[in-house]
């Protein structure tokens with residue numbers, strides 16, 4: 001009997017539905033699947049109050065973690081671990097980061113093959129780079145990566161995702177598409193579990209080749225990577241400023257957060273459209289470089 005452990009943190013339940021579909025055809029008489037949820041000791045509110053949403057920004061980017069409960073009923077030496085996470089400010093969510101930095105994760109992940117599954121708005125590339133480092137620190141072996149993103153696309157989701165998080169409504173503006181991952185995409189994730197069922201029966205998890213190739217596991221848009229990198233650099237400066245201005249939820253932080261949000265809105269309205277136009281022109285001359293970049297970030301599972 002092979003044993004698979006699924007670990008995740010999902011706040012609204014979106015990532016949970018992705019994983020439910022993903023693993024629906026994975027267990028059978030030869031494969032057991034244990035599912036465990038990361039639980040922060042202090043739950044995050046949903047919908048998010050405005051300042052609480054932005055107050056988590058420095059801790060997410062600087063990967064400070066939070067207090068979490070220990071996972072119960074964990075077996076020894078799973079054959080495969082499926083790690084589901086969402087992205088908060090281009091980093092793995094705070095509860096997942098806390099878990100990956102815990103002593104318990106050291107025991108569970110050591111020498112284990114891991115499939116990471118991301119469900120987020122649109123920007124997961126740098127979060128996955130941070131996840132790779134955390135997995136390496138645990139001596140785990142990343143074997144596959146699957147990423148599902150928002151149906152409203154990279155530009156409109158800059159409005160629809162925060163609106164969903166702050167109001168709790170996926171379709172707050174009737175003129176804009178709904179936020180969140182398409183139900184069709186969630187349902188279609190069943191293909192990954194089916195493939196893993198076959199792969200585990202053939203001991204593929206013990207090799208070094210990805211098991212989820214040619215299944216549309218990831219689709220990196222190289223044009224977004226430059227934007228992620230620029231945003232990440234500004235994140236590093238702003239998170240320092242916000243932390244310097246006071247403790248969590250203090251008035252000092254609220255003031256700096258207000259200035260930051262105003263800066264962010266201006267940035268989205270001005271630099272983002274200019275950046276899109278500039279990139280479109282530059283991309284004509286950089287096709288090969290962009291393709292190589294996409295392949296790099298789509299590794300190991302690919303399209």
Ligand SMILES: Cc1cc2nc3c(=O)[nH]c(=O)nc-3n(C[C@H](O)[C@H](O)[C@H](O)COP(=O)(O)O)c2cc1C
Nearest residue numbers: 010011012013014015087088089090120121122123
């Ligand atoms: C505080 C916060 C920050 C977020 N930042 C990002 C981000 O930088 N990139 C992204 O693609 N999605 C981002 N999201 C969206 C989440 O990755 C995820 O799609 C959403 O929270 C729903 O997931 P869940 O209900 O399964 O937890 C953020 C969500 C929250 C709550």
